[in-house]
Amino acid sequence: MILASLLGNYPRIGDRPSEQVLRRALQAADRGEGPPSALPDAEDEMTRMAMSEQAEAGLDILTDGQIRWHDPVSHVARGLTGFKIEGLLRYFDTNTYYRQPAATGPIGRERPFLVEAFRFAAGVAAHRPVKAIVTGPLALSRLSRDARGRGRQHLALEIASALNREVRDLEAAGAGLIQIDEPAPAWNPAEAELLRLSMRRLVAGLTSARVILATTFGDATPLLPELATLPAAIVGFDVPAALDRMGAAGATADGAGDLGARLAAAIPPGMGLLLGVIDGRNTRLEDPNETYERRVRPILAALRGGAAPAPEVHLAPNHGLEFLPRDAARGKMRVLAALRDRARQEFA
Amino acid sequence: MSDSGPVTREERALPPGLLLPLSTIGSFPKPERLKQARAEFTRGRLDASSLRRIEEEETTACIRLQENLGLDLLVDGEMYRGDMTAYFAENLEGFRISGLVRSYGNRYYRKPVVVGAVRWSRPITVEWFRFALGQTARPVKAILTGPYTMMDWAFDEHYGSRESLALALADVVRQEAEALVAAGARHVQIDEPAISVRPGEIDLAIRAMHRVTDGLRARTITHICYGDFPAIYPRLLDLPVEQFTLELSNSDLGLLELFGTSPFTKELGAGVLDVHSHTIEPVELVKERILAALRVVPASRLYVNPDCGLKTRSPEEAEAKLRNMVAATREVRRTL
Numbered sequence: 001m002i003l004a005s006l007l008g009n010y011p012r013i014g015d016r017p018s019e020q021v022l023r024r025a026l027q028a029a030d031r032g033e034g035p036p037s038a039l040p041d042a043e044d045e046m047t048r049m050a051m052s053e054q055a056e057a058g059l060d061i062l063t064d065g066q067i068r069w070h071d072p073v074s075h076v077a078r079g080l081t082g083f084k085i086e087g088l089l090r091y092f093d094t095n096t097y098y099r100q101p102a103a104t105g106p107i108g109r110e111r112p113f114l115v116e117a118f119r120f121a122a123g124v125a126a127h128r129p130v131k132a133i134v135t136g137p138l139a140l141s142r143l144s145r146d147a148r149g150r151g152r153q154h155l156a157l158e159i160a161s162a163l164n165r166e167v168r169d170l171e172a173a174g175a176g177l178i179q180i181d182e183p184a185p186a187w188n189p190a191e192a193e194l195l196r197l198s199m200r201r202l203v204a205g206l207t208s209a210r211v212i213l214a215t216t217f218g219d220a221t222p223l224l225p226e227l228a229t230l231p232a233a234i235v236g237f238d239v240p241a242a243l244d245r246m247g248a249a250g251a252t253a254d255g256a257g258d259l260g261a262r263l264a265a266a267i268p269p270g271m272g273l274l275l276g277v278i279d280g281r282n283t284r285l286e287d288p289n290e291t292y293e294r295r296v297r298p299i300l301a302a303l304r305g306g307a308a309p310a311p312e313v314h315l316a317p318n319h320g321l322e323f324l325p326r327d328a329a330r331g332k333m334r335v336l337a338a339l340r341d342r343a344r345q346e347f348a
Numbered sequence: 349m350s351d352s353g354p355v356t357r358e359e360r361a362l363p364p365g366l367l368l369p370l371s372t373i374g375s376f377p378k379p380e381r382l383k384q385a386r387a388e389f390t391r392g393r394l395d396a397s398s399l400r401r402i403e404e405e406e407t408t409a410c411i412r413l414q415e416n417l418g419l420d421l422l423v424d425g426e427m428y429r430g431d432m433t434a435y436f437a438e439n440l441e442g443f444r445i446s447g448l449v450r451s452y453g454n455r456y457y458r459k460p461v462v463v464g465a466v467r468w469s470r471p472i473t474v475e476w477f478r479f480a481l482g483q484t485a486r487p488v489k490a491i492l493t494g495p496y497t498m499m500d501w502a503f504d505e506h507y508g509s510r511e512s513l514a515l516a517l518a519d520v521v522r523q524e525a526e527a528l529v530a531a532g533a534r535h536v537q538i539d540e541p542a543i544s545v546r547p548g549e550i551d552l553a554i555r556a557m558h559r560v561t562d563g564l565r566a567r568t569i570t571h572i573c574y575g576d577f578p579a580i581y582p583r584l585l586d587l588p589v590e591q592f593t594l595e596l597s598n599s600d601l602g603l604l605e606l607f608g609t610s611p612f613t614k615e616l617g618a619g620v621l622d623v624h625s626h627t628i629e630p631v632e633l634v635k636e637r638i639l640a641a642l643r644v645v646p647a648s649r650l651y652v653n654p655d656c657g658l659k660t661r662s663p664e665e666a667e668a669k670l671r672n673m674v675a676a677t678r679e680v681r682r683t684l
Contacts, residue, residue, distance in 0.1 A: 013456055015447045026454040070453060087598040088452065088574050088624055093545035095459070095501045097452040097574060283446060283461050283503040325447030325459070 001312045002300075002347060003060040004340035007214060007236075007276060008133045008181065009072075009320030010050040010065030011329050019326060022046045022067070043068050044120065051124050057333035060340075061129050061177065064121035066320065070099070072181065073143045076135045077101035079113025080162050086145065092183065092217050094281075094323055102145040107158040112169045119173055131212065132175040134163060136182040137198040138191060156194055160201035167202065171209040179212040180232075192226040199230050212236060212274055216319055219245045221259070224266040235267070236274030238318040239295065253298045260302025272311045275299065276318030278336050283328040288338040296339050300347050310347070315340050360487035360534055362420055367647045367684055368638070368677050369420040371617065373571050373593055374491035374537065375432075375657030376413075376425035377666050382406050386430075403428045404479065411483040413667065418674045421535060421651075422488045424480035426659070431457040432493050432539065433501045435472075440520060442466035446503065455660070460502040466516050468523040474531045481532055490533040494540035494570065495521050495560065496553040501542060511552055518559035529566050537569040537593070543584070544575030550583050561588045569593060569617065573656045577603055582610040593617030595655035597637060598624060607644045616645045619655030620676070621669045626661075628668045634676035647684050652677045 012022050025042030028034040050065030069075040071091060077083040082105040088097045114132065121130045141156035167178050180202065182195065203211050210233035219241040220227065227235050242259055243250030249258070263273060277296055278286060296315070304310045315336060321329040362369050378386070385402045388394035410425030429435040437443035437460030444463050448456040473490065480488045495517035499510060507513040525536050538560055543553045561568045570587055573595035577584070584592075596603050596619045618641035620634050641650055652673060658666040 011448075011450070013448045013450060023454055023456070030454070087600065087622075089576070090542075090545055090574050093500065093542075095451060095542065282505070284505040322450060325449050327447050 002315065002340055002343045003313070004315050004336050005059055005061035005131060005274075006054060006063050006065075006333070007216065007274075007280065007316045007318070007320050008063055008066055008179065009069065009322040010054070010063070010067070011322050011324065011326040012046050012050070012065065012067045014326035019046075019049065047117075047121065048124055051121065053330060054333065055125075055128065057330065058337040058340075059333060061131050061314065062121070062125045063131050063133060064117055064124075066133060066322070068117055071096070072098065072135045073140060074099040074101055076113075076140060076163075077144065079166070080107055080109050080159070081105070082107040082158075082162075083144070084147075089143075096323070098143065100143065100145055101140070102147040103141075103155050103158075104147045107155070107162050109162040109165045112166060112173075114166055115169050115173045118170055118175055122174055129176055131177040131179050132167075132170045133179045133181060134167060134170075136180040136213075137163060137202060138195055139181065139183050153194055153197075156198045157201060160198040164202050164204055167209070167211075168205055171206055175209055177212060178206075178209050179214050179236075181214050181216065183215070183217040189222050192223050195223075196226065196230060199232065203231050210234065212314070214274060214276075216276070217241075221245075221262065224262060228266045228268055228271065232271070234272035234274050234312065234314065236276060236314070236316070237263075238276045239299070240276070240279050240318055243295070251294070253294050256295050257298035257302050260299035261305075263299070264303050264305065267311060269309065270311075272313065273303070274314040274316055276316050277339065278315075278317040278332050280317030280319035280321050280332065281323050283324060285328070285331045286335050288335050288342070291335065292339055292342045296343055297346065300343055304347055313343075315343065360481070360532065362487060366420060367650075367681055369651050370674060370677055371419060371421035371489060371593075371651055371653045372414070372423055372670070373619075373653055373655075373657045374423050374426055374489075374539070375429070375659035376410050376423075376427070377659055377661055377663045378427060379406055379409075379663055382427060407476070407480060408483050411480060415484060415486065417667070417670050418678075419670070420486065422480070422484055422486050423491060424476050424488065426491070426657070428476055432657075433498055434458045434460055436493055436498065436524075437502065439472040440466055441469055442506070443502070460498075462502050462504045462506045462513060464506055466513070466520055468520040471527040471531075472524055474524075474527045477528055477533060478531050487534060489535040489537055489569070490525075490528040490566075491537045491539065492521055492524055492528075494538040494543075494553075495556040496549070497540050497542040500545060510549070514552055514556045515559065518556040522560045522564075525560055525564055525566070529564060534566050535569060536564065536566045537571055538589070539571040540587070541571065541573050541575065543572055543587075544577060544580050547576070547579040550580045554583075554586050554588070557587050557589065567591070569615075571617075571656075573619070574598065577606055581606055585613050589614070591615035591617055591651065593619065593651070593653050595619040596641065597622040597629075597655050601637065601640050604640055604644050612645055615649045615651060616641060617651040617653045620652055621654035621673055623654050623656045623658055623660050626665060628665065629672055631672045631676045631679070634672050635680055638676060638680045642680075 022042045083101040137156045137159040212234040213232040214236035249255035389399045406427045442464040499514040568589040569591040570589045571593040620637040
């Protein structure tokens, strides 16, 4: 099975006035104007717009575009207890920011904070599946300030336990796919053990939902053996980053084939792959033919080459698309759908 | 422009012996009438000369405000600039400007796209610098966006190499800095807020800054904010500039602790106002922040400024914050 989806977020603004309803609602709310319902109404409207653009592009799995999230870190930390939200920091090497949470007390979760938005999105999507997205414990613990000084590991595991309640509630609300975003492991291979412990806690008790572990902001393939043993149905990789690390070879079909072979050799039967094959950080639009021949086809061919049944593959951008202007994001989705169609023709 | 006379070569220095010079980072809030005029101009309902007249009036008002508040090293207030990278990209060859991208909260910018070789063909900020200088007897600091940040905050569809693009931009920024010095600038600030995003590239950022500042006949300053300072400190101090204006208040003075690990050897422009908060910091709090900075650098090397550009605040908030900054600084000066 070859499917196309976003990684997560999607622009919440565009150049047309109709694409700026949320901006206007936030401005009005900041001035204390308008009814209290204006802001959630605008968030609903931009969410619908983000989802209809994904559907129009022909994506198979939708996300709500994370339109309601101020940033990937504080949105989740605000939903948990034990965090105080502090000053602005840059989010990795992006020209965007997050508010840094400080862990000041025991980390817990009193009530669901992602479930209502998931239900809304599932209602909008009608028959298409919606993937719920949760920032993972490694990223949250790394990007937070450990004000109690109890150590990274302690904090990550506490967060994993608290988020476990949220993912179980998401499952109960009907989420069949839950994606855990972990930008951290790609930068810190030494953290494989903490990733394993926290993932176990995070997904404990899930029965029907399939978990996607998405690694972003770098190449996580050095962790392949460890990632392959994690309790996840699908593991995601930043393909341009992995190819970049291979130097000149990475730009060739042979290099991509080598990457595919490494993936094929590492993942156990039944585990799927999310392949971030489109660059979600640059406006330069990939040529579908060239990208297919040099990047997608060699990887898929290697994955189909093994004796075991071919794994489920989700083709996606390597990052959320909110780093791009809306017209570029739409263009990227069109390329993604074209790649998926070519791949299905050849490999389905 | 009303001041287009011959280049003035007068030396504008800070008063000798002045301690804790008061300055700002560059941008001031745009008054409502200017925002409306910019919007009307974009829609084609206002001509360029009418917009220019309003920008000049508001620049003059901004200079008056800084003088009245008692600031020592002024800025032109950037009434004519939008975003700090897009403004330069719009005036250089090799760029086009993208659609809106969100930076944080409800703030958006048009991110530049590099589509060809970047080239400097004419001065960009010099006329405005001269105009500002003509409005005051005090020194005026020129503000440029640094090459590493220009590179990191653009989409690159042409160079395919962060190093090549950063160094090409360094040559461009150098040309603009030379033109400013020729127009009388004695303080040139080259902003590099992106510098900490890839700690492995700090050497590239330093090389690029050398191209901008080596042999430049001006006091050189860099502004850095909201970054992962521990990842690049103390290597950061190898940036070839004399002064760093840094955001201290947003991080609750956490940076000062870092300077305890390795001495801060440059002049410090201490950020004592949080520009992302509506709260008007009381004089006492600002004083505490200045005194904390004085525990890290001596008074002879300390400047006082807000964390970052003030354009994120309303004109009223910016003025009230600055008023307390001036009052606090004066109180601290009396104790020195």
